[in-house]
Amino acid sequence: MQLSEGVDLNDVETFVRVVEAGTFTAAAAALGVPKSTISRRVARLEEALGVSLLARKARSFTVSPTGQRLHARCAPALREIAAVASGLHDADAAPRGLLRITAPHDLGSTRLFAELFIRFRAAYPGVIPCVELSMRSVDLIEEGFDVAFRPHIGQLPDSDVLMVRSLDRLAVGLYASPGYLERRGRPRTPSQLRSHDCLTHVTARRPEVWALRRRGDEELTEFAIGTALVANDFSLLIAAALADGGIGVVPMVLAEPHVLRGELCPVLPRWTGLEGQLSLLWPATRQLAPRVRAFIEFATRDITSCPGRK
Incomplete structure (x- = not known):
């Protein structure tokens, strides 16, 4: 397919395949054409555009800044074309x-x-x-x-x-292990969290404060906590709680299996974190x-x- 100014869509696809495959040989295998055809198409594209896309070496190449920009713009477009074609072909077919x-x-x-x-x-x-x-x-x-x-x-x-x-x-709820609660005691009010080791997610507004609300209420109240660990993964916070490391505010769906096994206990069950x-x-x-x-x-x-x- 010819595009404006003599650029062939097949040459563009070949260039994208070369960049993604990493070698001319791998791209040739993916497209089912000889390696010489791959080289010819890339050279023809460079000539049509008037720029250098690949800096060739003996057994490898590097992508020029212009080539990187071309790949970034064309790769999604080619995937979109393939997806549309696939959708038209499979419109009435069973999912597969x-x-x-x-x-x-x-x-x-x-x-x-x-x-x-x-x-x-x-x-x-x-x-x-x-x-x-x-x-x-x-x-x-x-x-x-x-x-x-x-x-x-x-x-x-x-x-x-x-x-x-x-x-x-x-x-979202508050949870801790039986071992931690036995060692440090169970907080009876959110204000007592200041004297506990608290495990918090990076999405908290401030790592030293938890925004909690009483069940049934809409208004959030901020309470100072004793921050012991801040992480971007709830799995780590759960693991820290299981290791007697403190009280964590985590999604109930993550904590529930551990509660059923007796590994974690709800803390301040009348309070919940930011949903x-x-x-x-x-x-x-x-x-x-x-x-x-x-x-x-x-x-x-x-x-x-x-x-x-x-």
Whole structure:
């Protein structure tokens, strides 16, 4: 396909494949063409654009700054074209293929999510969930993910490129191990948290203060705490609490399994932390493949069984 000013879309795709594959040989194998064809297409693209995209060496290459900019703009567009073509082809087909999902490590590694993926797989055996757990903010479009689970407090920023579906509330409570409570005593009021070792998440407004509300009330009250650990992963806060390290404010869905096993105890059960929200995101510009649409609808129905939502 010819683009304006003599640029061939096949040459652009070849260049993107070369950058992502890392070698001309690997790109040739991926596209099913000879290595000489790969070299010719890249050279033709450089000539059409009048710039150098790759600095070639004996057995490797480096991508020029111009090449990096071209790849950053063209790779998502090529994935979008492929997704649209796939959507048109599969519009009436049964859901199938690889489903790329990203979720935060602390929530995604729970039994709740594992069972969600297993139940979805049982309902749609032609779809294979491929889950990446990460604490970083993933760019769905740039990195080619189909859907993402995002916990958040308040509203997510408006976006023209992402669709958002609210799945459930994430209720938050205070928990500590029996060993810690035996050694340090159980606080009877939030004001006594000042003299306790407290495990707090980085999303807290201030690490030395917890915003709590009495159950049934809407108004939050700030209480000074004895901060012992600040982390960006609730899994670490849970682990610290299990190790008799202090009192943590964590989502109930993460703490509940440990409470049932007697490993953690609710602390100040009449009080709760700042409630969060769990949402599902997917690219708005992408023609939804049947597997993606099926997962969005399935997860929306399934995740409402979350035991920590109330």
